[in-house]
Every structure is written in C-alpha cells, then in structure tokens.
Amino acid sequence: MTLLTTVFAAIISTIIWYKNAPEDEMKIGILCWIYWGASLMWLVDAIFEYVELQAAFFTPAPYDMLNDLYLGLSVVALGMVIWLVILLIQDPKGVIKKSLFQKKD
Amino acid sequence: MACFLVPVTEAVVTTIVGKTMKANEEKQDTFNIKEAEAVERIPFSRKLNWLSNMLWGGSALLAFEHIWHGEVVPWFPFLTAAGSPADMVEMFQEMATAGIAMAGVVTLVWLGIVAVVSGTEKKVLRSWKSEK
Structure with missing residues (x-):
C-alpha cells in the first residue's frame, strides 16, 4: 500500500511537471525525483517481501493495509514538505526576497 | 532495519562528485537553432544531480x-538493531541484500534515463547540423 501510494504520487507529480515543461518555476521536477526514488526503493522492498511471503504478500490483513496506507500518505506529505522547503530556500520566483526586503514608500 | 544507509552513502558520493564536476565543467557547446532558441548539451553534473x-x-x-516502525530512534545508537549482536548481523545482511539492491535499481533506472536523454540529444544535434 505504501508502494502504491508513492507510485501514484510520483505519477501525478510527473504529469504536473510535464504539463508545465520545459518551464519548471515551481521546481516540480524535484518532487518527481523524490517520489520516483522512493517508489523504486519500495519496489525492491516489495520484491524481497514477496520472495519471503509468496502469495500471502497480496492478501494483507485489513489492519496492516490501513497502517500501510496511513504510512504512505504520511510519506507523501513528508515528500511535499521536503519539496516546499527546497522551493522556499531556492525561491525561483524571488517572492521571499521581495516580501522580506520590500522598500517602504 | 537500516537498508536506507546504502543509498544514503551513494547519495553522499554522487553529490560530492556532482558538485566537483559542476565547479570544473567548462561551458558546453551551444548551437543556435533559431534566433531566440538554443540547443544546449545537458552537462553531466546536471544528469548526476537527477x-x-x-x-x-x-x-x-x-x-x-524506519522511524515509523521503530527501527530508527532519536537516541544513541539510533538503530534499535545495534542493541544486540544477533540483530546487528541481521541488519548488515539486510544492508548487503536489500540496501545494495535498492541503490543498484535506482542507479540502473538513472542509467536508462541518461541513455535515452543522450540519444535524444544526439538526434537533435544531428538534425540541426543537417539543416545547417
């Protein structure tokens, strides 16, 4: 469920990036790399788990599924927080600089 | 347990190499296609940044x-598996299998992306040269 949630986040962020490409003023590209990197790592994790559990891997207990979904959503939120921090630090539109160092008339 | 430490180590290395390359990189050749448009070869440091x-x-x-599952804690030694020798053996085994596989798969996918991008770059530059 965590893998699935992250893959959906990666796909949606890639679609948003593609829609605005080649412009990337909001640095959506970074969000794509974060989610795809995490998706690949969880894919490997899932393969290892599948080797261990075999068919039982596809029939998780409802409690485990809910917990994994909760974790997946938290992971997506953390990815967005990381992206937001990078966006505000790099400030590609110069908004922070303008609002902090605005000259008074 | 601590499989993420392997990709973290690779990330440290690629970041240092990327920063060093960016500092040393000379400006790439620029080929003007139209007056306002230019095709620029993507520097390798940018590809490494991906x-x-x-x-x-x-x-x-x-x-x-790992924090969620209680495998990483905010106090020393930070990894719960580091508490007993038996858990440490299991942790190192996981790092050697899952950790290396994770870093390897991410690197392989990146190599694929770089190969596709480099191929496209060559095509664009070749078509520009033939038009010229």
Whole structure:
C-alpha cells in the first residue's frame, strides 16, 4: 500500500511537471525525483517481501493495509514538505526576497 | 532495519562528485537553432544531480518508514538493531541484500534515463547540423 501510494504520487507529480515543461518555476521536477526514488526503493522492498511471503504478500490483513496506507500518505506529505522547503530556500520566483526586503514608500 | 544507509552513502558520493564536476565543467557547446532558441548539451553534473535527487529523496522517505516502525530512534545508537549482536548481523545482511539492491535499481533506472536523454540529444544535434 505504501508502494502504491508513492507510485501514484510520483505519477501525478510527473504529469504536473510535464504539463508545465520545459518551464519548471515551481521546481516540480524535484518532487518527481523524490517520489520516483522512493517508489523504486519500495519496489525492491516489495520484491524481497514477496520472495519471503509468496502469495500471502497480496492478501494483507485489513489492519496492516490501513497502517500501510496511513504510512504512505504520511510519506507523501513528508515528500511535499521536503519539496516546499527546497522551493522556499531556492525561491525561483524571488517572492521571499521581495516580501522580506520590500522598500517602504 | 537500516537498508536506507546504502543509498544514503551513494547519495553522499554522487553529490560530492556532482558538485566537483559542476565547479570544473567548462561551458558546453551551444548551437543556435533559431534566433531566440538554443540547443544546449545537458552537462553531466546536471544528469548526476537527477541521481542524487532520487537517492536523497528515496532515502529520506525510507528513513521515515524506519522511524515509523521503530527501527530508527532519536537516541544513541539510533538503530534499535545495534542493541544486540544477533540483530546487528541481521541488519548488515539486510544492508548487503536489500540496501545494495535498492541503490543498484535506482542507479540502473538513472542509467536508462541518461541513455535515452543522450540519444535524444544526439538526434537533435544531428538534425540541426543537417539543416545547417
């Protein structure tokens, strides 16, 4: 469920990036790399788990599924927080600089 | 247990190499297609940055998962598996299998992306040269 949630986040962020490409003023590209990197790592994790559990891997207990979904959503939120921090630090539109160092008339 | 430490180590290396390359990189050849448009070869440091972003991002989210499951704690020695020798053996085994596989798969995917991008770059430059 965590893998699935992250893959959906990666796909949606890639679609948003593609829609605005080649412009990337909001640095959506970074969000794509974060989610795809995490998706690949969880894919490997899932393969290892599948080797261990075999068919039982596809029939998780409802409690485990809910917990994994909760974790997946938290992971997506953390990815967005990381992206937001990078966006505000790099400030590609110069908004922070303008609002902090605005000259008074 | 601590599989994310392997991609983190690779991310540190790629970030250092990328920063060094960027500092040393000479400006790439620029070919003007139209007056206002230009095709520029993507510097390798930028391509390496894609790998670093995937490794750092993936590792950060994976580290969060380990905190979620109580495998990483905010006090020394930070990894619960470091508490007993038997758990440490299991941790190193996981790093050697899952950790290396994670770093390897991310690197392989990145190599694929770089190969496709380089192929497209060559095509665009070749078509520009033939038009010229």
